[in-house]
Amino acid sequence: MSDTAGALQHPWPDLRMQRAGVGLGMWMFLASEVLFFGGLMVSYAVYRSFNEDAFRIAGAHAQIVYGSINTVILLTSSFTMTVALRAATANVRQATLLFLGITAALGIAFLVCKGLEYREDLKEHLFPGPQFPLSPPATAMFWGFYWAMTGIHAVHLTAGIAVVLVVWTLFKRRVIPVQGSTMEGVAIYWHFVDSVWIVLFPLLYLAGRS
Amino acid sequence: MTNGRQDRRYLWLGPGAAWLILLMLFAVSLGSAYLPLGAGNLAVNLGIAAVMLAVLAAVLMDLRNSVALVRIVAAAGLFWIIIMFALTFSDFLTRHY
Numbered sequence: 001m002s003d004t005a006g007a008l009q010h011p012w013p014d015l016r017m018q019r020a021g022v023g024l025g026m027w028m029f030l031a032s033e034v035l036f037f038g039g040l041m042v043s044y045a046v047y048r049s050f051n052e053d054a055f056r057i058a059g060a061h062a063q064i065v066y067g068s069i070n071t072v073i074l075l076t077s078s079f080t081m082t083v084a085l086r087a088a089t090a091n092v093r094q095a096t097l098l099f100l101g102i103t104a105a106l107g108i109a110f111l112v113c114k115g116l117e118y119r120e121d122l123k124e125h126l127f128p129g130p131q132f133p134l135s136p137p138a139t140a141m142f143w144g145f146y147w148a149m150t151g152i153h154a155v156h157l158t159a160g161i162a163v164v165l166v167v168w169t170l171f172k173r174r175v176i177p178v179q180g181s182t183m184e185g186v187a188i189y190w191h192f193v194d195s196v197w198i199v200l201f202p203l204l205y206l207a208g209r210s
Numbered sequence: 211m212t213n214g215r216q217d218r219r220y221l222w223l224g225p226g227a228a229w230l231i232l233l234m235l236f237a238v239s240l241g242s243a244y245l246p247l248g249a250g251n252l253a254v255n256l257g258i259a260a261v262m263l264a265v266l267a268a269v270l271m272d273l274r275n276s277v278a279l280v281r282i283v284a285a286a287g288l289f290w291i292i293i294m295f296a297l298t299f300s301d302f303l304t305r306h307y
Contacts, residue, residue: 020276020277024283027284027287030284032287033287034287035291039294042295045295045299046299049302068236068240076229078229078266079225079228079229082228082269082270083225086220086221086225090220090221095221187271188271191267191271198259201239202255207252209243209251210244210245210246210247
């Protein structure tokens with residue numbers, strides 16, 4: 001049995017349609033995820049529209065260097081993920097494994113950087129509560145959004161890294177063929193996590209810089 | 211040999227160009243945040259973010275080559291988030307108390 005034959009699953013007539021089916025399913029899931037993050041973003045927009053100055057004061061305390069490094073890391077990981085997907089589609093096994101591995105490593109680098117950033121934030125007591133140092137009081141709202149949004153994003157990225165590592169292992173052990181439709185779903189999910197960060201970055205790191 | 215090279219270039223050439231564009235847009239967004247544009251800062255930053263999302267979706271997520279059904283589902287997420295923002299702000303922006 002060829003690698004391609006092993007990749008094709010019932011009831012699909014060919015791999016192209018099978019990949020389109022997986023892509024469609026993942027996009028449906030992501031449409032619901034858009035509304036999940038959208039609820040947070042519309043709340044942020046409402047509170048910011050009523051507390052513009054407080055959000056600018058609070059935003060100026062976000063760690064712009066860590067945020068910028070993490071943006072470059074995630075954008076690069078989307079590039080490596082796309083190369084891995086194209087390599088998988090072309091059945092270039094070594095390149096698939098290499099770029100999938102780099103993608104997972106970049107995801108882990110993002111989380112490490114985020115951890116260092118959280119440590120700096122906590123040193124400055126930038127967590128809404130009794131020791132919160134900023135005023136007016138609405139600055140605490142900004143930091144409430146910061147922790148909720150970046151925390152939920154980190155959970156999504158952690159899930160993405162776990163899936164990438166599992167898929168990498170299955171490819172490596174030849175349990176599933178690289179040319180199947182698995183990479184289609186993995187890649188679309190990974191890019192979605194990157195997309196969320198592209199929106200979060202200006203909301204949480206660029207407010208109050210000028 | 212030549213075909214092999216062309217195959218390898220196909221793997222990274224398009225995504226590489228999109229990656230460079232995304233990095234450039236990120237740099238412009240970051241730099242513009244330090245310009246005193248007032249309310250324009252947020253508009254510029256979110257505008258650039260929208261362009262970045264479009265590049266990511268079209269090239270890296272390959273929506274430009276997807277079947278119509280996939281594009282419709284992707285657009286549905288965008289459609290409903292627009293409805294959510296529009297209905298929410300139709301209330302908050304029209305309050306006079």
